[in-house]
Amino acid sequence: MSDNDLTRYSGLVALVGRPNVGKSTLLNALIDEKLSIVTPKPQTTRHRIVGVMGNGNTQIGLIDAPGVHLGTKTALNRVMNENAATSVTGVDLAVLVVDRGRWTDDDAAALRNAKASGVPVGLVINKADLEQDKNRLLPAIEQQSQRDDFAFVVPVSAHRSDNLEALTSELNSRMPQSEFLFDDDALTDRPMRFLVAEIVREKLIIFLQQELPYQIAVEVEEFDSSDPTKTYIQALIWVARDNQKSIVIGRRGSMLEQVGRSARLALADWLETRVDLRLFVRVDPGWPDDEARSRTRA
Ligand SMILES: Nc1nc2c(ncn2[C@@H]2O[C@H](COP(=O)(O)OP(=O)(O)OP(=O)(O)O)[C@@H](O)[C@H]2O)c(=O)[nH]1
Ligand SMILES: [Mg+2]
Incomplete structure (x- = not known):
């Protein structure tokens, strides 16, 4: 075994985006466990949760958090937005998750939130399976890609686990050399x-x-x-x-x-x-x- 085989890579990746784009579905699909709750209704996730994703010599702490939602009134909503904003603190990479079809003010706020972290921001265009007409998928991807200078752009279907290998290799290749941040058999930071x-x-x-x-x-x-x-x-x-x-x-x-x-x-x-x-x-x-x-x- 060469020295190279012993090199380990580990870091934190924050999934950010407006409510309902599929961040929690994506977290679960990437770690292949039902960890974060998923419902058809927006503003389902309230708390930051880390899912641990291990691939050989690379281990990633994937952070799911509430969706960024502007114009909210209650104290609970303010606390949720705070949980969304702080989820990018101290990460190595932020991933903006968007729906393949729509771009709203909340998406723009989530992008600002991701960029505020100062780390590279990748783009995941989710729910690709919902596009019946595949000829319309490419222009949609093109349009979403131009919102910023993203480190990478990957279309996926979190729901069907489509194209997750491409995303995983983008994430893996951006993790710093480091000892693993979590135990080998850890699944989450939550009790x-x-x-x-x-x-x-x-x-x-x-x-x-x-x-x-x-x-x-x-x-x-x-x-x-x-x-x-x-x-x-x-x-x-x-x-x-x-x-x-x-x-x-x-x-x-x-x-x-x-x-x-x-x-x-x-x-x-x-x-x-x-x-x-x-x-x-x-x-x-x-x-x-x-x-x-x-x-x-x-
Ligand atoms: N068709 C399709 N539906 C998806 C996909 N990913 C997520 N969904 C659905 O979209 C809805 C919202 O998914 P969530 O994972 O809860 O979204 P979220 O971004 O975590 O939402 P918040 O926690 O509210 O911020 C659910 O009904 C999911 O089943 C996908 O790739 N394709
Ligand atoms: Mg969620």
Whole structure:
């Protein structure tokens, strides 16, 4: 074995972009694990989360964060934008994720955010699978590429894991020589309780309509894995108003039952044990308008 084979490369890459472009889907696809929650609704991700991607002698900490969203009013939204802005601090590379079709003020704000990091910015044009007419894909790529002087441009479908090898090699080739930043077998910087709370929140966003998901937070109170065949999980669902509590519970408990079943199945699949999931709804009046409480929950 030559000296060269022992050389290691490791760094941090921030995925940035407006809400709903597919940053979390891309993170999950790149590390081949369901780590960050994904829903059809914008502003799903609230917290910075690192997924660790290892390829031989290169290890990358991929950072997913909330989408940059201008013109927001609540304290929770401000905290989320803060989490988006700080996700580029100290990284080696920023990757702007955009939708192949559209460019909005939020995309422009995300690009500014990426450039503020002072590191090279690559462009990922996502949802390429949605373009039925492949002749229109090239001009769309061309147009998005000209928004800035990008270090690289790669069209992908995160959803279908298309063209991710091209992206992975762009990322790998830009990592500095360094010892690995994370343990060899590390998957994320986040504890199990956080990941469990996020799965429950994902199901709430999927099953509840309109604005309500934006007023909800989930806190895991108990996570007991002492029985190797069955995990006991108790979680609180925080809402901002009394009437929201009855919506989350639903008629004769039907909504909470539906959310609970879906979350339990996802958790059982993921933890590879049976899961006893107990959900309780609590009201914390006006929490998304309060900076301090939003900070602990976002
Ligand atoms: N067709 C298609 N849909 C995609 C693709 N990538 C993501 N999506 C969908 O786009 C929606 C948003 O995906 P997310 O990964 O949650 O987007 P995000 O950028 O993390 O959004 P925020 O967390 O809200 O900032 C979901 O419904 C995904 O299934 C893709 O490559 N093709
Ligand atoms: Mg997300």
